[in-house]
Amino acid sequence: MIRLIFVVIFLLLYFILGLPVLGVLWLIGKRNKPAADIASLRIVQWAFKVILFLCGTKLTVIGEENVPKDQPVLYIANHQSYFDIVVSYSRCPGLTGYIAKDGLEKVPILSIWMKRLYCLFLNRQDIKEGMKTILKGIDQIKHGISMCIFPEGTRNDNPKELLPFKEGSFKLALKTGCPIIPIAMTNTPKIYEAQAPLLKKTHVVLHYGKPILPNELDADTKKHIGVYTKCVIEQMLEENEQYLETP
Template identity: 35%
Template sequence: MLRTLYGFMIMWGYLFVSIPTLVRLKKLPSSMSVAERDEIVHKMPKHWAMKVVKSTGAKVEVNGLEHLPKGPVLFVSNHQGNFDIPLLMAHIPKPLGFISKIEVKKLPIISSWMELLPCVFMDRKDRRQAVKSIQVGADLLKAGHSLVIFPEGTRSKGGPISEFKTGSFKLATKSSVPIVPITIDGSYKLFEEKGNRFYPGNVTITVNKPIQSEDYEQISVKELSELVQNKIQENLK
């Protein structure tokens, strides 16, 4: 219980302290390159993520970082728990935003940082809005930002991977960026497994080899989804 209280204090305390930085970063000149802007904007969120993950006592092993290509990419990851986002922010050495459910937009401070990263908020219940969100995400990828999607749509909490939703893969087909499959194994142990309490656990993050646009442009979105899911599944214990 004490670890959980300490973890939430770190999480929300750091966010409140970050408000002046958030306000300042919103005023960055538009003349800056995407790469330069992202490096500056992501510095504090990355530090926040490292602090939050560390508060659980987690031991994190990261494999395959040598596979990370230069330039914008679409990261596709399985989704085991709430700590997946801070784990990726802390341990993937590349600025990245997320495709997030629209409910997160109601969270104070967090949503403001997500808009700045930038992230895309999607309402899966509203098909028209979801289609627009995919186009917004594709435009961000074309502009040079990297994004993460969790195509299961929900947390598995240590259970088997759910079938990937194919619609989110249009982010790649509309932008022609490399797809990097990521396997997260063990993140549910940090929170969900112990009744939503912060708890130590071993987590393995595996960065798979990228799938280049020329490798997926000749196959259907469904085939692409199955290909990526199989690559992620192979690294789960």
């Protein structure tokens, strides 16, 4: 219970004190947008790292050298927990927008921060609107901003067997040629969902796979790139078991 109280207090303070910070970032952005963007990224990453610390999360990171530092990428990750975003975003080396469900756009303050961080809101019920979101993501990658998407489309309770990947998610890479970085996260549900509303000290593994280069795939693999990437991440999840230990 004490962990939950600390996290709630921290979040309240962050959102309250974050309002003037947003104003300062807006002013900085008028003169130097890249500086404001990087400042926004680092501030949120700091907050996420504090939250993980307060939760007692031990994080083991595997394969971080596979993430290019000099070009935008498309992160493709499994999705089991709200903490998947906290864990993965805290390690992004550069500007990265996440594709989130459109309901989050209506959350005060949170949506402002998300927009500052180039996150996009996906309407899963409207195909036309969904395609517009994907096109925006493609444009952002072309302008040097990495994107992250959870192609299962929803949180999955099965830790090892992934839901089918939505092939449309991969248009972000297929239309830009950017590398796909597969991400396999293990144990994130044990931080919160497994014993909600309590928070539990947990050992989490964040595993980055080798870049998948769409333009170097054969025609058949490229046509079924979602299935291919899903298999890669499932293999990574199996490998993650060897890194787990009692925190």
